[in-house]
Amino acid sequence: MNADVSADVSADVSADVNADVVVLGGGAAGLAGAVALARSLRDVVVVDAGEPRNAPAGHAHNVLGREGTAPLDLLAAGRAEARGYGARFLDDRAVTAHRDGTGFTLGLLSGRVVRARRLLLATGLADELPDVPGLRRFWGGSVLHCPFCHGYEVRGQRIGVLGSRPSALHQALMFRQLSPDVTLFVQDLDVPAETAQQYRALGITVREGTVRRVGGTPGDLVVDLDGEDVGVQALVVTPYYRARADLFRQLGGQLATNPMGEFVPTRPGGATDVPGVWAAGNVADPGAMLAASTGAGVMAGAAINGDLITEDARALVARAAV
Template sequence: MNADVNADVVVLGGGAAGLAGAVALARSLRDVVVVDAGEPRNAPAGHAHNVLGREGIDPLDLLAAGREEARGYGARILADRAVTARRDGSGFVLELLSGRVVRARRVLLATGLVDELPDVPGLRQFWGGSVLHCPFCHGYEVRGQRIGVLGSRPTALHQALMFRRLSPDVTLFVQDLDVPDETARQFRALGVTVREGTVRRVGGTPGDLVVDLDGEDVGVQALVVTPYYRARADLFRQLGGQLATNERGEFVPTGPGGATDVPGVWAAGNVADLSAMVAGSAGAGVLAGAAIHGDLIAEDARALVAAHPW
């Protein structure tokens, strides 16, 4: 049986948010354990963008550097997966897939989200390359290309306008989606082509995709999709937390500093903010780490006052 691991804070998730939070906490001399299952959301992408000073870095290289920084300040990183979580007094107990048990006073949830792609055969094969979703993360790389937008969700209307700024050749494939009159007028003014029908599958090769639209092959170089974003929040639910939802997906609702409605639990990154990019997730992790440190300071001060023989 593996020995228990004890810490001030357990960080669940070793992406940008989790590692940044771990660094902030470890620099404040907190005993920090990061539990990372090694499944970063952006692993299929070859580059991370809008990361000041590290523009275009391989996402896996960025995380490797983050792990080294966290370890350099004393944080422990466990390549493992937390499978259960429960409250134990004022702290928490987490059981890991390996059989290890982590006991911590506070939890930082940075488990990210899962991109649920539209149910179209072939999309997953090109996901993270020629099939993309974010104009800020990948738009520059497909500038000037023939871009298709899969209009299966209302957000696709906005995506079509965003990608039109990057290319004069944008086609919106409308599938079970109403296009308001004003939006249709904007598309006509901007030269966005609207094609109605069902996209049956996507094939071809990277950078040269073939969209099967009701049996007609339409060639595009990049295809924009709108995933449904589903927070990795099973552990949050186990601790009594409830998720919030909007038209884009489900997420952990948070207040200032990433505090959740579950006392002692904070959340940062995509698990709490569906729109957060790498740099934003890292910033949220730092803020959450600072908030957790402050909360622990206040708790320790109260305990000392209570125990003082006045």
């Protein structure tokens, strides 16, 4: 399977189009939703700008049966599966959205127009890293954030935790499970007395000061702590999760926030407060790992299909009564 998803320049849709459902985003949640809908014989169009959040990572983990597979390979396989059931793809970006009667009209960056009866928002999120020069260079490798996604790969190493947000206090404890050598770099953050006691009992080192930059090479990082170079093999950060939800806002939706970031609030099954719009994956659940996002996409696809079935049945009854 070709790992370069962006190279799959689809000719599935070459002009303006109508569909039962437009899926916005071709990541795990979007593709899983597209498969569920296409298997229900729905006309599905996936609009995907080709910017998966997990592209910097070399491997995906906690994916039963596909452990360690490269994320882009998983997406390529998912595209092939969805297309095999009849889903169509547009390698494009939706930039405008508005309600059109009981459905929606989307304007794409290419100038094309797509109309749909329902929308599945699976656009994911953007990781806003702390404002430290050098972090982005190592992001997805030696700079990481999730102990379950990538912690095993740095087990036993010298691990630093950048304490720029309160959640870093718990991150230090999480990564101590994976390594006896954990250092928390505290800047503008108070460590509660009880937490400090836990750190001492576990041997977690606390260094106070400002991290000015991160340099070195992958697996051998250098943290500049107020001019002092501190060597670590991996550095844990706590990003702010920024939902990719411009289209949701255009449709009148309101985002919610929690300590991790912002997200599209949903009800069970993925329905949002905007009628006709569902959301799944990281855009609705910032902490969802890949497998959870896949499951959410399936459930949202099933819910959308059920909603369309009800609408179609009511329409038939109404016509028969005339």
